[in-house]
Amino acid sequence: MARVFNFNAGPAALPLPALERAQRELLELGSSGMSVLEHSHRGKEYEAVHDEAMALVRRLLSVPDDYHVMLLQGGASQQFAMVPMNLLPAGKSADYVLTGGWSEKALEEAKLVGTARVAATTAVDGRYTRIPTQAELDLDPAAAYVHITSNNTLFGTQWFDFPNTGDVPLVADMSSDFMWRKFDVSKFGLVYAGAQKNIGPSGIVVVLARKSLVDGGRKDIPKIFRYKTHADNKSLYNTPPTFSVYLVRNVLAWLEEQGGLDAVEKQNREKGRVLYGALDELSSFYKCPVDVGSRSLMNVVFRLPTEALEEKLIAEAKKAGMVGLKGHRAVGGIRVSTYNAVSLQAVTALAQLLRDFARANA
Numbered sequence: 153m154a155r156v157f158n159f160n161a162g163p164a165a166l167p168l169p170a171l172e173r174a175q176r177e178l179l180e181l182g183s184s185g186m187s188v189l190e191h192s193h194r195g196k197e198y199e200a201v202h203d204e205a206m207a208l209v210r211r212l213l214s215v216p217d218d219y220h221v222m223l224l225q226g227g228a229s230q231q232f233a234m235v236p237m238n239l240l241p242a243g244k245s246a247d248y249v250l251t252g253g254w255s256e257k258a259l260e261e262a263k264l265v266g267t268a269r270v271a272a273t274t275a276v277d278g279r280y281t282r283i284p285t286q287a288e289l290d291l292d293p294a295a296a297y298v299h300i301t302s303n304n305t306l307f308g309t310q311w312f313d314f315p316n317t318g319d320v321p322l323v324a325d326m327s328s329d330f331m332w333r334k335f336d337v338s339k340f341g342l343v344y345a346g347a348q349k350n351i352g353p354s355g356i357v358v359v360l361a362r363k364s365l366v367d368g369g370r371k372d373i374p375k376i377f378r379y380k381t382h383a384d385n386k387s388l389y390n391t392p393p394t395f396s397v398y399l400v401r402n403v404l405a406w407l408e409e410q411g412g413l414d415a416v417e418k419q420n421r422e423k424g425r426v427l428y429g430a431l432d433e434l435s436s437f438y439k440c441p442v443d444v445g446s447r448s449l450m451n452v453v454f455r456l457p458t459e460a461l462e463e464k465l466i467a468e469a470k471k472a473g474m475v476g477l478k479g480h481r482a483v484g485g486i487r488v489s490t491y492n493a494v495s496l497q498a499v500t501a502l503a504q505l506l507r508d509f510a511r512a513n514a
Contacts, residue, residue, distance in 0.1 A: 154473065155168070156473045156474065156475050157473055157474045157475070157494070157495075157498035157501060157502065158475055158476055158494070158498075159474065159475065159476040159477055159487075159488045159489050159490070159494065159498070159502070160475065160476030160489060161305050161328075161349070161451060161476065161480070161487060161489045162305070162327075162328065162346075162348045162349040162354075162489070163348040163349075163353060163354050164348065164349050164350070164476075164489055164491050164493070164494075165489075165491060165493040165494050166352070166353070166399070166403060166493050167402075167403060167406045167492075167493045169402075169406050169409075170399065170402035170403045170405075170406045170493075171402075173402050174398070174399060174402060181197055181198075181201075182197060184197045188201065188394060188395060188398045189394070189395050191394065193388060193391050193392055193394055194388070198394055199388075201394075201397065201398050201401050202223070202386075202387070202388070202392070202394075202397055202401075204401050204405075205223065205397050205398075205400050205401035205404060206221045206223065206386075206387070208401065208404035208405060208407075208408060209221050209358060209360075209404065211408065212331060212334075212404060212407060212408060212412060212413055213331070213334060213335070213337055213360075213413070214334070214337070215337050215360060216337060216338055218362060218363050218364070219337060219338075219360050219361060219362055219363065220359070220360070220361045220362075220363055220366055220379070220383040221358070221359075221360060222358070222359040222360075222361065222379065222382050222383060222387050223356060223357075223358060223359075223387040223392060223397055223400070224356070224357050224358075224359055224382055224387065225355065225356065225357070225392065225393055226357060227346045227348075227354065227355070227356075227357050228254070228325055228327040228344060228345065228346035228357055229257070229346075230357070231325065231344040231357060231359070232257055232258040232260075232261035232262070232325075233261045233264070233265065233377075234377055234379070235258075235262070235297070235299065235323055235342065235344070236261065236262040236265035236266055236268065237265055237370065237373045237377050238366075238369040238370055238373070238377070238378060238379050239296055239297050239321070239323070239341075239342070239365065239369060239370075240262065240265055240266040240267075240268070240296050240297070240370075241266075241296065241370055242266065244266070244267070244294070244295070244296040245266070245267040245268065245269055245292060245294075245295055245296065246262055246266070246267070246268045246269075246295055246296045246297050246298075246299060247268075247269060247270075247271035247291055247292055247295045247297070247298040247299065247320070248262065248268055248269070248270055248271060248298075248299045249270075249271050249272045249273075249284065249289065249298065249299065249300045249301075249315070250270055250272065250273035250274070250275060250280075251273075251274055251280055251283055251284070251300070251301055251304050251307075251309055251311075252280050252301060252304030252305075252306050252307045252309065253304075253306045253307075253482060254301050254304065254305070254306075254325060254327075255299070255300070255301040255304075255325070258299055258301070258325060259299075262299070269292070271289055271290050271291050271292070271295075271298060272284040272288050272289045272290060274288075274309075279307065279441070279483070280304060280306075280307040280309055281307065281309065281441050281442050281443055281446070282309060282442065282443040282445070282446040283309055283310070283311050283312075283445075283446040286315055286316060289315055291317060291318070291320065292320075293318060293319070293320065295320050296320075296321075297320060297321040297322070297323045297341055297342075298315070298317040298320050298321070298322050298323065299323045299324070299325070300314070300315065300322070300323070300324050300325070301324070301325045302314075302324050302325065302326045302328075302329055303326070303327075303328040303329035303448055303450050303451065304328075304448065304451070305328045305349070305450075305451045305480070305487075305489070306451075306453075306480045306482060306483055307441075307442070307453065307483065308440075308441075308442050308447065308448045308451045308452055308453035308487070309442055309443075309446040309447070309448055310329060310446065310447070310448035310449060310450065312445075314335070314339060314340075321340070321341025321342065321362070321365055322339060322340045322341055323340065323341055323342045323343070323344075324340055324342075324343050324344075325344055325345070326343050326344070326345040327344070327345045327346040327349055327350075327357075328349045328350065328450050328451065328489075328491075329349075329350065329448075329449075329450045330343075330345035330349075330350050330351060330358065331345075331350055331351055331404075331407065331413060331416070331492065332350060332413075332416065332417065332420050332449065332450060332491075332492060333413055333414075333416065333417035333420065334413045334414065334417070337360055340360070340362075341361070341362050341365045342359065342360065342361040342362065342365060343359070343360040343361075344357055344358070344359045344360075345357060345358045345359075347396065347400050349450075349489070349491055350450070350491045350492050350493075351400055351403050351404060351407075351492070352396060352399050352400035352403050353395075353396050353399050353400075354396070355393040355396040356392075356393050356396040356397060356400060358400075359379070359382075361379055361383070363383075366379045366380050366383050367380065375389075376389070376390065403493075407492065416492055419492075419496060420449050420450075420490070420492065421449065422496060423449070423490045423494070423496055423499040424447070424449040424452075424490070426496070426499050426500055426503050427452050427488060427490065427499050427502065427503055428440070428447060428452065429503070430503035430504075430506050430507055431452075431454055431506070433507070434506065434507065434510045436514070437456065437457065437510040437513075437514050438454045438455070438456060438506065438510065439454060439455045439456075440452075440453070440454045441453065441454070441455070449490065450489060450490060450491060451487055451488070451489050451490075452487070452488040452489075452490065453479060453483070453485055453486065453487050453488075454485060454486050455484075455485040455486070456485075456486070459484070461513055462479075462484075462485060462486055464513070465477070465486065465506075465509055466478055466486070468505070468509060469502070469505060472501075472505060474498070474501070474502055474505065476489065488502065
């Protein structure tokens, strides 16, 4: 079987060793006589996988003891609602920093729950090309929390230095760059990340939350939507997506085998150097709309002189075994997602294709 170079934005590339492990264990987990897909989430065989996944999150990110690690269903879009449901009490307001389409959706959900305001936006004519500076943030010191989206898959921008929000808890949607590098978890009140972009398959979201924030969360919402319910039950209050948890465990184990997140960050920065280097070298042909200081290392976006040339590039890339390059329908163009599982070999091959294509079509 010839595997393609997968640049899809999500669900996205998974490490081959993690998939091969799943293939080996699909029919029988350990010596249990049945697949992980068949195991009870209350059984010791599955619980060992579940516990290992959460322990790997703690180890890879050095999660402090005063934080919960939760594995929840619903993806990041459900967290758009769960965050304000839990953390936005009556009489308080939440601040939202808008840097792309997903942060806009998070704000919309918060407004259905309570009071939420825009603390900053970098939108110009509906497009986002940069991350705001600290000086541009109009933060309310009495806010319940400040919400950011750490990486923006549609527009290709990324936070490299997180904002200082003082005593107000910082909440981050890290779905598309979770574990691309280490970060100081203690700077955040809560972090959530849908797995299907950088650490696993769809159907599961990782939540890191300060225990005091969870304990102080609202109690006037259904139990299934309370962080405390899941924290108190080790993310086993209801049946979890067991196979998704299993695959996340496999991916996290692979990340650890690579040398941890310091090694992963080094690889990711090199992929960015190679790809942006090719785009800058050919800047008369490829136009990257993002400010250099805000360029994402997970989702690289650019345009060609015409949409016809963009379609031609996508077709030629597919013939060369490269898929997932079409930009989001809302913005068009080309988007290259270079998540952890995308190899430097894949990015180098694409960079060479971009050079050859520009020379042949300029």
